Amino acid sequence: MTQTLRFDLNSPIETSKLAENLGSRLRVGDVILLSGEIGAGKTLFARALIQSLQDAPEDVPSPSFTLVQVYDTRAGEIWHSDLYRLSEPDQCVELGLLDAFETAICLVEWPDRLGDLIPDTALFMKFSAPPPQTGFDSSVEETHRQVDIAWKNDSWTQRIKDLV
8 A cells, every 4th residue: 555745845945854854764775766857856855865864965966967876874875866868777777776776775866767677665756846826926936845755665654754
């Protein structure tokens, strides 16, 4: 049975706080799938999560061109991948992602490129900007995001029940 949570985040600071809170609960073997349109906040979230687990926060570039960036952290190795430019799931295997799913914490942007390779234990996070509203303050609209989290594996239930 799929379980879900929704978060309304009003600023990049709130997005970063959610990332830090989730990061403190992660362990090797966790796979976080980050989906949403370009500019929805996936990389901001991943960057904040990774930096929150580093002893000395370092630059965390988007892996759009490198496809995968690997970081050593207090929680273990983190693989941050952006699969946007991939065209078939076999390319994910060539990157070593399947092995990393077992030996590291994995943050995967554009997870639809994984096809049938998505682990059953994954945590799904969908980032979206709510539709524009008439009379709504556009400065808030630019930074407001909704994050829908879904999971099937019970191992997530206890770890994220009080996430915020």
